[in-house]
Amino acid sequence: MALDDRTPPQTGHGVAVLVELPKHAGLSGTLSYRAATPLPVGQLLRVPLGRRVVCGIAWGDEGPLADARATPVLDEGAADAPVRRDVAEVLDALPPLGPGWRALIRFAAAYYQRAPGELALSVLPADLRELDTAALQRRLRRLDKRLGRTPPPAPKRRRGAAAATTAPETPVEPGPEPLPPPVLPDLSEEQRLALDALADAAERADPVLLHGATGSGKTEVYLRRVAAALDAGRQALLLVPEINLTPQLEARIRARFPGRVTVALHSGLGPAERLQNWLAAHLGWADIVLGTRMAVFASLPRLGLIVVDEEHDPSYKQQEGARYSARDLAVWRARQEGVAVILGSATPSLETWHNALPSPEGTGRYHRLGMPTRIGAGALPQVRLVDLTRLQEQFGRQMLRDQPFAPPLLAALRDRLERGEQSLVLLNRRGYAPVLHCPGCGWKSDCPHCSAWRVFHKLDRTLRCHHCGFAERVPRACPSCGDPDIQPIGRGTERLEEQLATALPGARIGRIDADTTRGKGSLEAQLAQVHDGDIDVLVGTQMVAKGHDFRRITLVAALQADAALFSSDFRAPERLFALLMQAGGRAGRDAAQAARSELWIQTWHPQHPLYAALTAHDYPAFAAGQLLERQQAGLPPFSHLALLRCEARTQESAMAFLAQAARRAAELQTQQPAWADILVYPPVPPSVQRVANVERAQMLVESPSRPALQRLLAAWLPSFQDDARQAGARVLRWAVDVDPLAI
Numbered sequence: 230m231a232l233d234d235r236t237p238p239q240t241g242h243g244v245a246v247l248v249e250l251p252k253h254a255g256l257s258g259t260l261s262y263r264a265a266t267p268l269p270v271g272q273l274l275r276v277p278l279g280r281r282v283v284c285g286i287a288w289g290d291e292g293p294l295a296d297a298r299a300t301p302v303l304d305e306g307a308a309d310a311p312v313r314r315d316v317a318e319v320l321d322a323l324p325p326l327g328p329g330w331r332a333l334i335r336f337a338a339a340y341y342q343r344a345p346g347e348l349a350l351s352v353l354p355a356d357l358r359e360l361d362t363a364a365l366q367r368r369l370r371r372l373d374k375r376l377g378r379t380p381p382p383a384p385k386r387r388r389g390a391a392a393a394t395t396a397p398e399t400p401v402e403p404g405p406e407p408l409p410p411p412v413l414p415d416l417s418e419e420q421r422l423a424l425d426a427l428a429d430a431a432e433r434a435d436p437v438l439l440h441g442a443t444g445s446g447k448t449e450v451y452l453r454r455v456a457a458a459l460d461a462g463r464q465a466l467l468l469v470p471e472i473n474l475t476p477q478l479e480a481r482i483r484a485r486f487p488g489r490v491t492v493a494l495h496s497g498l499g500p501a502e503r504l505q506n507w508l509a510a511h512l513g514w515a516d517i518v519l520g521t522r523m524a525v526f527a528s529l530p531r532l533g534l535i536v537v538d539e540e541h542d543p544s545y546k547q548q549e550g551a552r553y554s555a556r557d558l559a560v561w562r563a564r565q566e567g568v569a570v571i572l573g574s575a576t577p578s579l580e581t582w583h584n585a586l587p588s589p590e591g592t593g594r595y596h597r598l599g600m601p602t603r604i605g606a607g608a609l610p611q612v613r614l615v616d617l618t619r620l621q622e623q624f625g626r627q628m629l630r631d632q633p634f635a636p637p638l639l640a641a642l643r644d645r646l647e648r649g650e651q652s653l654v655l656l657n658r659r660g661y662a663p664v665l666h667c668p669g670c671g672w673k674s675d676c677p678h679c680s681a682w683r684v685f686h687k688l689d690r691t692l693r694c695h696h697c698g699f700a701e702r703v704p705r706a707c708p709s710c711g712d713p714d715i716q717p718i719g720r721g722t723e724r725l726e727e728q729l730a731t732a733l734p735g736a737r738i739g740r741i742d743a744d745t746t747r748g749k750g751s752l753e754a755q756l757a758q759v760h761d762g763d764i765d766v767l768v769g770t771q772m773v774a775k776g777h778d779f780r781r782i783t784l785v786a787a788l789q790a791d792a793a794l795f796s797s798d799f800r801a802p803e804r805l806f807a808l809l810m811q812a813g814g815r816a817g818r819d820a821a822q823a824a825r826s827e828l829w830i831q832t833w834h835p836q837h838p839l840y841a842a843l844t845a846h847d848y849p850a851f852a853a854g855q856l857l858e859r860q861q862a863g864l865p866p867f868s869h870l871a872l873l874r875c876e877a878r879t880q881e882s883a884m885a886f887l888a889q890a891a892r893r894a895a896e897l898q899t900q901q902p903a904w905a906d907i908l909v910y911p912p913v914p915p916s917v918q919r920v921a922n923v924e925r926a927q928m929l930v931e932s933p934s935r936p937a938l939q940r941l942l943a944a945w946l947p948s949f950q951d952d953a954r955q956a957g958a959r960v961l962r963w964a965v966d967v968d969p970l971a972i
């Protein structure tokens with residue numbers, strides 16, 4: 230570069246930097262800084278922002294600067310210093326974030342309508358955002374030690390980037406002595422066929438839906454594909470819905486791939502460990518990353534395979550900030566990077582199923598592979614429906630309250646007990662009773678801060694709100710009329726546990742729900758008890774219904790499932806079907822006992838078509854019925870939704886904000902014919918309208934076309950900021966949820 234005489238000595242290179250901007254800064258792109266030399270895009274930096282020094286990512290090269298003083302001021306926080314500010318530090322001990330990662334951030338930010346800086350920085354480990362070079366060096370040395378690696382050679386200089394450096398390109402061989410290879414099970418015929426097809430699909434990087442029955446051995450299929458990816462020198466990313474399912478799988482992966490580096494990424498990790506694991510992935514040292522939804526954003530320079538296990542699970546959808554679907558992003562990322570992605574489930578989401586059906590029924594975008602048979606050819610549990618209406622006629626209401634098990638179900642539970650087999654009773658509601666009630670004056674245990682009841686927890690004798698957390702000791706007498714005879718209404722897992730103990734004297738009863746598993750490691754310990762056979766009957770919420778490979782359970786019972794059949798949320802039947810089929814899938818996983826396995830369902834609506842499909846284990850029939858209904862109603866996957874949410878001091882303000890937004894949309898729609906088909910529904914309060922003294926309202930937007938919806942949202946959202954500012958303190962928060970899951 231020829232320097233001319235007039236160039237002041239402080240010239241340098243312009244770099245556009247992505248930073249996590251303070252909320253409402255009104256800036257959504259990058260900020261411009263000055264660096265001594267050009268920086269590679271994706272490089273992690275420390276830059277001054279206002280009075281702080283924060284983590285940033287080099288996002289674009291703005292070329293050599295002729296005169297730093299003449300450049301426009303972009304950092305609002307530094308209005309009194311009218312120069313481009315200097316990059317404070319270049320974290321060049323780390324290679325830049327790669328093009329795949331950057332493309333994913335750009336896409337996800339645009340799709341979910343967030344600022345790229347906010348998204349990019351929020352998906353990096355919190356500790357990484359705080360690191361300076363010295364601290365980073367210490368962390369890297371610690372990581373070397375943990376992985377038994379020799380420290381990387383001194384960074385080499387990169388061509389064309391004077392100061393920028395990269396870590397070694399090739400992954401270093403693992404340190405520990407290679408252990409003897411594990412013994413692999415002989416594949417079932419279905420597994421073999423699926424693997425052949427997967428190898429073909431991987432060549433073309435087609436997304437694949439692996440639709441395998443519960444207990445059909447999907448995990449083994451994933452592991453074989455992981456092995457193939459590792460053999461090809463690539464990294465594998467395995468996504469699972471929840472942390473509680475991870476310990477069993479993590480142990481299995483480590484045993485399966487000794488000498489390979491497996492790291493976990495999920496919110497249950499401490500900050501230091503999360504950083505270490507993230508670094509191992511980013512540096513290419515980790516071969517396998519096992520994680521929850523956040524792991525879809527892992528930086529993986531050698532990515533070769535993505536697996537999304539239990540792809541239907543709602544926990545893949547982030548419910549705050551950028552409300553992304555890790556499943557959908559996994560498919561996008563795989564396609565973009567040209568790698569294979571496997572979505573696995575016994576009960577796929579209807580969106581995925583639709584994509585895996587050939588046209589004209591579906592889109593044919595995914596390749597569908599079926600594994601309908603359980604390992605060992607064990608039968609799926611026989612479904613037994615108990616008609617609660619008949620039961621009530623026979624025994625009366627009171628009996629049903631005190632002893633909620635139909636006599637034949639009770640007999641079946643006793644059988645299991647005598648044979649030393651286990652049973653699982655599913656009830657998706659924790660606590661003792663959902664509400665306390667005074668028969669004298671009609672008082673009920675409502676929450677003073679929410680439009681919800683407070684739940685009675687008998688163990689610690691509290692009334693606890695599951696929405697805002699407000700808890701108080703249970704009153705001795707009715708707080709309204711003083712009547713001492715206040716009573717629980719309904720039943721939660723605590724009460725069910727008590728009723729089971731009465732009905733099955735001598736049985737060892739365990740309970741697993743969010744209340745019993747608060748302590749670190751307590752869930753693992755309780756699951757181990759079940760696996761070891763120290764428990765006869767397990768009571769639990771949906772936590773125990775999925776994923777677990779229980780070997781001794783031969784009976785699963787669901788006591789109160791019906792509410793979902795008539796929910797206003799159009800996805801409720803899909804979720805109920807999946808929950809029951811998955812729960813049933815915990816029974817009879819040992820082929821020797823499978824023939825005796827049963828799924829009992831007590832219902833007021835035994836004639837409902839959902840139960841007919843469940844009894845026949847016929848997911849495709851259930852899905853076909855649901856898809857037809859969705860098509861007729863113009864619901865996803867036949868349309869695309871966004872949900873606008875507003876939180877305000879009063880319900881009127883929340884509604885007014887959304888009504889104003891609706892008017893803005895109508896204006897935009899008159900300007901752009903492509904948006905005419907988009908429907909903006911009137912704002913409504915959600916089912917729980919007030920939480921922690923905050924009023925909530927929501928408004929649904931429905932579009933036949935995804936791109937049209939995207940464009941409308943992008944044009945529409947800036948006006949929200951203005952309207953929110955106008956509303957001042959009355960409006961607390963607003964958010965847009967693209968492809969919302971719960972409505």
Ligand SMILES: Nc1ncnc2c1ncn2[C@@H]1O[C@H](COP(=O)(O)OP(=O)(O)OP(=O)(O)O)[C@@H](O)[C@H]1O
Nearest residue numbers: 414415416417443444445446447448449604776814
């Ligand atoms: N080829 C095989 N030979 C013998 N056992 C196998 C084989 N494949 C898998 N298994 C065993 O079968 C059981 C069920 O497999 P796995 O847990 O992978 O099922 P899954 O399809 O993931 O079921 P779910 O959807 O219910 O979680 C496991 O105990 C697994 O170790």
Ligand SMILES: [Zn+2]
Nearest residue numbers: 676679694697
């Ligand atoms: Zn509350």
